[in-house]
Every structure is written in C-alpha cells, then in structure tokens.
Amino acid sequence: MIRTFTFAALAIIAVVMGHLGGPRDEHPHKHHGDGPSFLANVSAEGKQEFEKVFKNKQLTLAEGEVQIEALAAKYGVSDIYKEFQAKRTARLAEVKKNQTEVIHNLSDVSAQLKTIYQNKNQTAAEQEKAVEALRKEHRVEVDTIKFIRAQFGEHKRHAGRPHGGSIRPLVLPKESHVGPTVGQENVDKKEESA
Incomplete structure (x- = not known):
C-alpha cells in the first residue's frame, strides 16, 4: 500500500512539476514549431535525422x-546543444529539489486538510475557502493529495460537494503503516466489534 501511495505521489509530482524524461523526449511536438531550441538553425533534412533518433524507442x-x-556535431550546433543540455540539467535539478520538498510537505499538508475537514463549525463555503487558502500556499501538495484520494475511490465533486454529502478526508487502509487518519478510529472500532 505504501508503494502505491509513493508511486501515486511521485506520478502526480512529475506531471504537475514538469516532464522528467530523457533527451529523446525533447522532440518537436513538445516545442513551438521546429523542435528543441538547439535545432533552430538546422536544415529540414537535419531535423529529420534528429527526429529519427528522438522517436527511436529501440535505443537506450x-x-x-x-x-x-x-x-549536433555534424550540423554545427554542439555548443548550442551543450547549452541546451546544461539548462535542461539545471531545470531537472530544480524539479528534483521541488519534488523532495513537496514529498516532505505532504504529511503536514494532509494533516492541515484533515483539520479543515474535521471542523464542523464551518459552512461548506467556509470549508472550501479554507482548502483554497491552503492550496494557494501549497498548490502541488493539495493537488497531489486530491489526486491520491481519487485513486482510492473518492467520488467526484458535483456542485462543490462530492456524492453523498459531506467532504471526507482520505482514509487509508489500516495496513498502510502511514498512521491513523480521519475515520480510522471508526474502522478500528468496527473491526473490534466484529
């Protein structure tokens, strides 16, 4: 279960924060017009050669x-390619740093969401406003938690509320070892009485 949770968290972080693929992923369909920036002054024939490599899924x-x-050497763009790669490497390092920070924050943001959802002394509008305020501060974390909740079957929202009434926080199965969450106490009591 923890593996599923971790995979889901990493998947959404990768999607939200940027694509983490290798150099072959830098093909023309991901850029405006004629491909990666280092191909700007390469002939159409040269671009086709690059594209063959980009699309060759048999290559490691x-x-x-x-x-x-x-x-890049053949078409005289080695320096531009190296600069492109350096920027890409720096961008990926930043993504990894942000990813680590988001993963570190998930537990705290989840606890804050739990507190918001457990507060029965607020209207649904106030609850949504509180969640949105938290989202403004921790957009990726809140979106990641919502994505994970959807993977565990939380209903889609209609008119601001999920099917069946109140907004519920994520309840993971007991064997997840993530620790008790909202509703876990009720699951434990039901298991004891069974």
Missing part, C-alpha cells in the same frame, strides 16, 4: 544521447 537513453551529440 545512452545510445540516443551519443547519437544526438554526433548529429
């Missing part, structure tokens, strides 16, 4: 990288 990442470097 290392093989693809070597072929792209060779093509």
Whole structure:
C-alpha cells in the first residue's frame, strides 16, 4: 500500500512539476514549431535525422544521447546543444529539489486538510475557502493529495460537494503503516466489534 501511495505521489509530482524524461523526449511536438531550441538553425533534412533518433524507442537513453551529440556535431550546433543540455540539467535539478520538498510537505499538508475537514463549525463555503487558502500556499501538495484520494475511490465533486454529502478526508487502509487518519478510529472500532 505504501508503494502505491509513493508511486501515486511521485506520478502526480512529475506531471504537475514538469516532464522528467530523457533527451529523446525533447522532440518537436513538445516545442513551438521546429523542435528543441538547439535545432533552430538546422536544415529540414537535419531535423529529420534528429527526429529519427528522438522517436527511436529501440535505443537506450545512452545510445540516443551519443547519437544526438554526433548529429549536433555534424550540423554545427554542439555548443548550442551543450547549452541546451546544461539548462535542461539545471531545470531537472530544480524539479528534483521541488519534488523532495513537496514529498516532505505532504504529511503536514494532509494533516492541515484533515483539520479543515474535521471542523464542523464551518459552512461548506467556509470549508472550501479554507482548502483554497491552503492550496494557494501549497498548490502541488493539495493537488497531489486530491489526486491520491481519487485513486482510492473518492467520488467526484458535483456542485462543490462530492456524492453523498459531506467532504471526507482520505482514509487509508489500516495496513498502510502511514498512521491513523480521519475515520480510522471508526474502522478500528468496527473491526473490534466484529
């Protein structure tokens, strides 16, 4: 169960924060117009050669990288390609740093959401406003938690409320070892009385 939770968290973080693929993922369909920026001054024939490498799913990442470097040299864009790769590497390092921070924050943000959802001394509008205020501060974390909740079957919202009435916080199965969550006490009591 923890593996599923971790995978779901990492998947949404990757989607929300940016694509983490290898150099072959930098193909023309992900950029405006003519492909990655280092291909701006490459002939149409050259771009086709690069695209063949980008789309070749039989190549390992290392093989693809070597072929792209060779093509960059062939078409005189090695310096621009190296600059492109340096920027990409820096961007990926930033994504990994942000990813680590988001994962670190998930437990705290989940606890804050739990507190908001447990507060019965507020209207549904106030509850939504509190969740939105938390989301403004921790957008990725709140979106990640909502994504994870959806994976565990939380109903989709209609007119601001889920099917069946109140907004419920995530309840993980007891064996998840994540610790008790809202509603877990009731699950434990039902198991004891059974």
